[in-house]
Amino acid sequence: MTSESTAMISAEGLSKFYGPFVAVRNVSFEVPQGEIAAFLGPNGAGKSTTMKLITGFLAPTEGTARIGGFDVGRQRSQASELIGYLPENGPLYPEMTPKSFLKYMGLVRGMSGSRLRDRTEFVTEKCSLRSVWSKPISKLSKGYRQRVGMAQALLHDPQVLILDEPTSGLDPNQTHDARELIRSLAESKTVLLSTHILSEVQAMCSRVLLVNDGRVIFDGPTADLGDAPAAMETRFRELTVS
Numbered sequence: 001m002t003s004e005s006t007a008m009i010s011a012e013g014l015s016k017f018y019g020p021f022v023a024v025r026n027v028s029f030e031v032p033q034g035e036i037a038a039f040l041g042p043n044g045a046g047k048s049t050t051m052k053l054i055t056g057f058l059a060p061t062e063g064t065a066r067i068g069g070f071d072v073g074r075q076r077s078q079a080s081e082l083i084g085y086l087p088e089n090g091p092l093y094p095e096m097t098p099k100s101f102l103k104y105m106g107l108v109r110g111m112s113g114s115r116l117r118d119r120t121e122f123v124t125e126k127c128s129l130r131s132v133w134s135k136p137i138s139k140l141s142k143g144y145r146q147r148v149g150m151a152q153a154l155l156h157d158p159q160v161l162i163l164d165e166p167t168s169g170l171d172p173n174q175t176h177d178a179r180e181l182i183r184s185l186a187e188s189k190t191v192l193l194s195t196h197i198l199s200e201v202q203a204m205c206s207r208v209l210l211v212n213d214g215r216v217i218f219d220g221p222t223a224d225l226g227d228a229p230a231a232m233e234t235r236f237r238e239l240t241v242s
Contacts, residue, residue: 008033008082008160008190013063014053016046016214023049025214026063031207033159036186038201038222039194041211042240047194048088050211051162054192055085067160081109084158088165088194090149094138098129098148101137105152123151126181128174142169150178154185161185163193167200179204198229198236212240 007030014027024046031037041047052058054065056072056079065072070079093101102123106116124130127147132140137148146169153161166182167175182191183204195201201208201222208225210218217239218225226232 007031007066008068009037009054009162009192010066010069011050011054011063012066014050014060014065015062016049016053016058017061022214024053024060027211027214027216028063029209029216029219031190031192033190034186034188035207036182036191036193036205037207037209038205039192039209039211040196040198040201040236045211045240046214047211048164049214051085051087051164051192051194055083055162056080057085057087081156082159084153084156084161086149086153086161086163086166088168090164092137092145092148094136096137097134098124098137098140098151099133101148102151102155106155109156111156119155119157123154126154127151128177143171143174146170147174150181159189161189161191161193163191165195166193167195167197175200198226198232201232202229210236210239 009031011027011029014024016024027050039047049058053060054072056076059073067079068082072079096104102120106120111119124133127150129147129151132144137145140148150166167178170178179200185191205222208218208220208222209216210225226235
């Protein structure tokens with residue numbers, strides 16, 4: 001159990017090098033409990049790499065990532081219990097159905113019995129999967145596959161959600177529902193989400209972390225980047241176009 005004073009997400013000098021190529025350089029920030037922080041940046045800026053470093057899917061060349069005070073590199077199992085991760089175009093098992101996939105993911109996380117049944121029921125309703133419950137994932141639309149990915153991220157009731165393009169492929173109604181779900185979850189969880197949709201940042205996020213060329217170049221309240229999507233887009237371009 002973590003203390004209330006502990007930042008739920010902490011990056012300290014994170015860097016990732018691939019030979020001479022710098023994907024992420026000296027990224028540092030903290031996200032406290034109950035905050036929805038947006039992770040913005042142009043394509044190739046280092047957003048997805050940073051998220052993979054924070055979740056432990058990649059090992060940093062330098063620096064440390066912590067989740068709930070647990071070092072992701074040295075205390076991987078403790079940190080992973082706190083994380084729900086939805087990667088962009090996250091891998092799913094196409095031959096499985098949402099029902100069998102969520103059961104499998106629950107068992108992998110050590111869930112069973114009434115807890116697994118109750119959490120499966122919760123995410124099925126929250127992510128509106130009932131109509132495709134027994135349909136092979138390979139036959140689902142991109143939007144429904146995204147919902148299955150969100151359901152697995154939520155299944156074990158994590159304290160921290162790392163969401164990479166969570167509304168990708170959703171229609172306007174589904175996008176609205178996803179935003180409402182994320183906002184409601186932030187009442188008890190910490191959320192870091194990457195998105196290209198500036199109206200989504202305005203609608204959900206109280207804070208923005210803007211990265212460019214692998215570095216954090218802005219960290220502050222959403223309103224400080226722009227009080228409307230158009231103003232935010234202008235400021236975004238000013239900061240990221242060389």
